[in-house]
Structure formats: structure tokens, C-alpha cells
Amino acid sequence: LKAGLVALAFTLVAGREAGMVAGAAAFLGHCYPLWLGFKGGKGVATYAGLLLFITPLHGLVVGAPVWLGMFALTRISSLSALTAAVAVPPGAYLLGERSPIILGGLAALSVLVFWTHRANIARLLNGTEPRFGSKKKDAAEG
Template sequence: MDALYYLIAALGGYLLGSIPFGLVITKLAGLGDIRAIGSGNIGATNVLRTGRKDLALATLLLDAGKAGIAAAIFGYFLGTTAGLIAGAAAFTGHCFPVWLKFKGGKGVATFVGTVLVVSWPVGLTVIASWLITAAIFRISSLGALVAALAAPVAALVIGRPDVAIMTGVLAALIYWLHRANIARILKGEEPRIGGGNKTGTDGAAATEKDGAETED
């Protein structure tokens, strides 16, 4: 019976997480297909490139909320493990939505939403890690990478190995999805928050198309 519950949680979480709110919101606002501008991503960062901060904020909250809701609902009705599975599945659905040929966002907001629900102390650690790193280095993607790594460490510290395993797997996926960002960080070419252009010699247009910024 547990296996059936976990399967239901995984499927339900994936379907909820795969809702492309960034694409839906921008189309409803009459802005066309968000995938046709900037990095082509469906996350809040790319929605912000439309000039609509309100839509970007709505996308951010909805992308985080859908994962949190999945973890909360299935965790409440089917148990803690099912909640963890549902949250992880929602993250996966956001990054690889079946409706968009498995081309979605990079999962940062969805990751935060999941972790806040399954363990709010770990979630707050993730947020604090991003804010501190971004404030010091002014590189959004670096903040996301540090925050992702902080999650399993914080979970182990507070005695939640189950959360550590889940966040460790998701953190590994975040690093893989940010592999281009990591390469630019190492080269000193990743754009800084508010900088507009790269810190290197290439043009900003190429940076955006490659998805240099952290995309949710």
C-alpha cells in the first residue's frame, strides 16, 4: 500500500509541478510566448525581461507555491515520505514538464517552495544562504548554487536525514542544470545582479540567450 501511495504522490506532484505558470501568465497578459525572448526559459527571471515586475513576482510565487502545495497535501494525507516524494516530483515536473517537451525552468523557486514546507528551518537556511551570497558577490546563480548545497547540510545538522537525501538529490540536479552558469562563474563571465552585461568580454544578448542568469 505504501508503494501505491508513493506512486500517487510522485504522479500528483509531477503534474502539479509541471504547470508552466510563467508561460501561462505571460500569454494571458497578452505578451506572447515567453520562450521567444531572453533565455527562452519559463522562470520568473525571464518573465522579468518583459518589463512586468508584477508578472515576474506572480510567477516566482506560483512556481514556489506549486511545489510547497504538493509537498503539503500529500504529506498531510499520505505521510511524511509521500510529502517528500511529491515535493521532489513537483521540482522535477517544473524542470522537465511533459507539456513543453520536457524543457522547463532551472527549479530554484520550486526548490525553495519544497524545502520550506518539508522543513522550514532548512528552507530559511536556503533563503538566507542565497541572500548572503548574492549580497556579497552579486551573482544570482552563485547564490542559488550555494543555497542548494546548504540545504542537505542544514538538514543533517538538525537531524533530518530524509530531508538531506531529498535535497541532496535535487541540489545535484540544480548543479547540472546550472552547468553553463558554473562554467561562466569560473571564467569570471557570469553577469552580476544589476550589472546588465557580463563581467567578461562577450555581449549581453548572447549571455541572455544562453540562460546565464539563474532561471526559476
């Protein structure tokens, strides 16, 4: 929500492209906060908030359904987030987005979501990434 509100404020004052840049800065601040030694979150909810305020069509028609669909199939939050991150930039283009700043921002944030999920990707490849609702013992057993 914080990136979304920052993006919305900049959008209202200076346009969608400025909102995207401001939202991306908030995303980076969430993932790499100075006061926490650059160790923050993974940025998925921050990215979702940005989508809802800057490109709501892309968030609601592409991002959310892809995340929900993958989660319904796998019950793995990280895989759902990664799948949605892959889908949003081309989905935005297919839905008519033509701003290079918006498309480039979406692509860059999607790449950063993969970067922040490196450990999750390793667990996915090893088959040890936990599913929602599973106990740690169950996740370790596969």
C-alpha cells in the same frame, strides 16, 4: 510555490516523506515539462517552495540565509543558488533531520540544481556570469 503546495498536500495526507517525494516529482516536472520538450526552469524557486512546506526550518535557517548572504557578497544569483543547494542537505542533518527520504531527497534535488545550472557554472568558471543589476556589456567585460 507549486512544489510546495503539492508537497504540503501529500504531507497532510500521507506524511513528510510522501510530501518530499511528491515535491520532488513537481520539481522534475518544473525542470523537465513534457509539453515544452523537457526544457523548463532551473528549479531553484521550486526547491525553495518545497523547503518552506516540507522542512521550513531548513529553508529558513539554512537555505534562505546562505542564498541571501552569498547574493549580498557577489550579486550573482546562480552562485547564490548553488551555494544554498550545497548547504541545505548537511544543514538539515545538523539541525536534526534524520529521515533518509528527506535527506536523500534534499541531496538529490541539490544535485539536480547543479545539473540545471551547467551553463551558469561554465560562465562562473570563465568569469562571465552576469551580476544582478549589471548590463550585458559590463558582464561580458568582467
